[in-house]
Amino acid sequence: MTLCHAIYFSKCLTVDPEEVEAILTTSTRNNRRLDLTGALLFDERNFVQILEGPRSTLTTMLQTIMQDARHENLVLTLFDQIPQRSFKGWEMCGTRVTADVQQRFRDIRLPAVLQPDAMTGQEIWDMIVTVVDEGLNVEA
Numbered sequence: 134m135t136l137c138h139a140i141y142f143s144k145c146l147t148v149d150p151e152e153v154e155a156i157l158t159t160s161t162r163n164n165r166r167l168d169l170t171g172a173l174l175f176d177e178r179n180f181v182q183i184l185e186g187p188r189s190t191l192t193t194m195l196q197t198i199m200q201d202a203r204h205e206n207l208v209l210t211l212f213d214q215i216p217q218r219s220f221k222g223w224e225m226c227g228t229r230v231t232a233d234v235q236q237r238f239r240d241i242r243l244p245a246v247l248q249p250d251a252m253t254g255q256e257i258w259d260m261i262v263t264v265v266d267e268g269l270n271v272e273a
């Protein structure tokens with residue numbers, strides 16, 4: 134089995150927190166079944182997601198996500214083979230980028246606001262790892 138991971142960002146088209154909650158609920162359920170793991174960061178305007186799992190499952194899921202009308206302008210910034218998972222045990226770690234999360238990002242010199250098109254791949258990676266490792270995740 135070839136293990137891969139992918140990172141993308143996109144523009145959020147829904148302002149309804151319940152809609153984001155629905156995305157997280159569906160993702161947790163499906164990803165557990167499909168052996169996908171990862172994290173979703175979001176604010177009012179943006180989504181940033183990392184997903185990892187078996188290559189063919191991951192590509193199929195990305196195609197589904199790309200067609201989702203709740204966001205647009207999806208840009209895939211990374212797709213690569215990996216030796217092991219970084220988000221084992223996380224079917225989907227949903228994190229709203231609140232003022233507290235922004236402050237933590239500032240403390241460690243990461244961009245405070247989700248501006249995926251102005252951030253480097255390393256910064257996106259560091260943000261995601263920080264919220265997961267430090268338990269900053271606040272579900273929708």
Ligand SMILES: Cc1cc2nc3c(=O)[nH]c(=O)nc-3n(C[C@H](O)[C@H](O)[C@H](O)COP(=O)(O)O)c2cc1C
Pocket residue numbers: 156159160161163164173180182184194197198199200201203204225
């Ligand atoms: C930003 C974003 C991220 C998503 N991430 C996932 C995901 O990781 N897993 C998943 O199953 N669906 C995800 N979805 C939802 C899918 O696009 C799709 O609605 C869902 O997989 C359909 O599942 P269902 O057939 O069980 O209803 C995401 C949607 C958006 C807008």
